Amino acid sequence: MDSLRIRRPDDMHLHLRDGAMLRAVLPATARVFGRALVMPNLVPPVALPREAAEYRDRIYAALGPGTGFRPLMTLYLTEETRPADLQAAHEARLVTAVKLYPAGATTNSASGVRDMDRVRPALETMARVGLPLCVHGEVTDPDVDIFDREARFIEEVLDPLRRAVPGLRVVMEHVTTKDAVDYVSGQRDMGATVTPQHLMLDRNAMLVGGVRPHYYCLPILKRREHREALRAFAASGDPRLFLGTDSAPHPTGAKEAACGCAGCFSAPVALGCYAQVFDEMGALGHLEAFASENGAAFYRLPPNEGTVLLERTEAARIPPPLEVDGDTVTVFDPGRAPGWQVKETA
Numbered sequence: 001m002d003s004l005r006i007r008r009p010d011d012m013h014l015h016l017r018d019g020a021m022l023r024a025v026l027p028a029t030a031r032v033f034g035r036a037l038v039m040p041n042l043v044p045p046v047a048l049p050r051e052a053a054e055y056r057d058r059i060y061a062a063l064g065p066g067t068g069f070r071p072l073m074t075l076y077l078t079e080e081t082r083p084a085d086l087q088a089a090h091e092a093r094l095v096t097a098v099k100l101y102p103a104g105a106t107t108n109s110a111s112g113v114r115d116m117d118r119v120r121p122a123l124e125t126m127a128r129v130g131l132p133l134c135v136h137g138e139v140t141d142p143d144v145d146i147f148d149r150e151a152r153f154i155e156e157v158l159d160p161l162r163r164a165v166p167g168l169r170v171v172m173e174h175v176t177t178k179d180a181v182d183y184v185s186g187q188r189d190m191g192a193t194v195t196p197q198h199l200m201l202d203r204n205a206m207l208v209g210g211v212r213p214h215y216y217c218l219p220i221l222k223r224r225e226h227r228e229a230l231r232a233f234a235a236s237g238d239p240r241l242f243l244g245t246d247s248a249p250h251p252t253g254a255k256e257a258a259c260g261c262a263g264c265f266s267a268p269v270a271l272g273c274y275a276q277v278f279d280e281m282g283a284l285g286h287l288e289a290f291a292s293e294n295g296a297a298f299y300r301l302p303p304n305e306g307t308v309l310l311e312r313t314e315a316a317r318i319p320p321p322l323e324v325d326g327d328t329v330t331v332f333d334p335g336r337a338p339g340w341q342v343k344e345t346a
């Protein structure tokens with residue numbers, strides 16, 4: 001098979017940022033994806049319905065006319081979030097999900113949750129009205145090794161939370177471990193996203209022969225056996241798993257620094273990277289469900305109209321850095337040609 005036409009996909013985990021960065025990175029996503037679940041970790045966070053509406057309007061303004069792209073908005077859960085606001089934002093169809101960041105877990109998570117008991121009423125309201133919770137699944141205890149933080153989160157936070165609030169639909173975002181795969185598979189009311197980098201790379205790629213800051217993201221790349229578990233899970237066609245790039249642009253200067261920040265800007269090459277992985281796994285037949293159906297079904301949205309045509313190619317090139325505000329944003333490069341690229345959209 002040298003080309004593959006699939007229904008237009010959705011990116012169910014995307015960072016668009018704001019201002020000049022938003023304008024620079026948005027076209028790469030809007031060209032390929034029908035919709036994207038837009039993460040709320042701006043500074044300050046998108047925590048109130050009014051802020052989500054204003055952010056949505058800024059995204060539409062940056063998009064300009066003539067694209068069919070639609071941002072799906074999220075709210076940032078804080079210990080001050082009012083359950084009534086969540087219900088109203090859900091009923092007005094303003095937001096598609098609510099995002100839980102454990103305080104301090106990742107980029108721009110300082111306003112996140114410290115004490116899960118304080119958000120229990122919000123979670124109960126969400127379960128009642130059918131508003132999903134997306135989680136950044138890492139504990140933040142400084143005594144827990146960074147490579148163990150996802151597994152510990154499942155045990156100590158995620159499973160207790162799901163037992164305490166039955167019926168709450170939860171997406172474990174950017175899964176990185178076999179532990180997450182083992183937990184998610186077989187559960188009801190659960191979804192999971194996985195990024196291109198966690199399917200393609202392990203921690204050796206980041207650390208052997210020199211430190212590669214453009215591979216540094218959170219949760220951090222793990223050892224190979226975890227990557228293999230993620231690839232097998234994707235190749236299995238499990239309907240719980242769907243496409244969420246976690247494309248997370250940062251200025252090149254902020255990544256190539258003594259204290260570089262976390263996030264890979266993968267949007268321009270993401271769909272080709274996923275296709276490459278499914279191809280390597282002999283599972284291209286499951287790519288369309290992963291990219292274009294499972295996420296929409298989880299969020300109870302109709303699938304997109306339209307299609308994208310992917311072609312197998314030796315000539316796929318990683319695009320040059322984008323220029324933003326006197327700096328650049330470096331595009332994720334998995335270190336081998338993605339092997340597939342988007343030829344056209346219809």
Ligand SMILES: NC(=O)N[C@@H](CC(=O)O)C(=O)O
Pocket residue numbers: 015041106107108136216217218219246248249262263264
């Ligand atoms: N994944 C990352 O490493 N960074 C994301 C935040 C996140 O998704 O955790 C970002 O906003 O930069």
Ligand SMILES: [Zn+2]
Pocket residue numbers: 106136137173174218219
């Ligand atoms: Zn995250």
Ligand SMILES: [Zn+2]
Pocket residue numbers: 013014015039246248
């Ligand atoms: Zn993210």
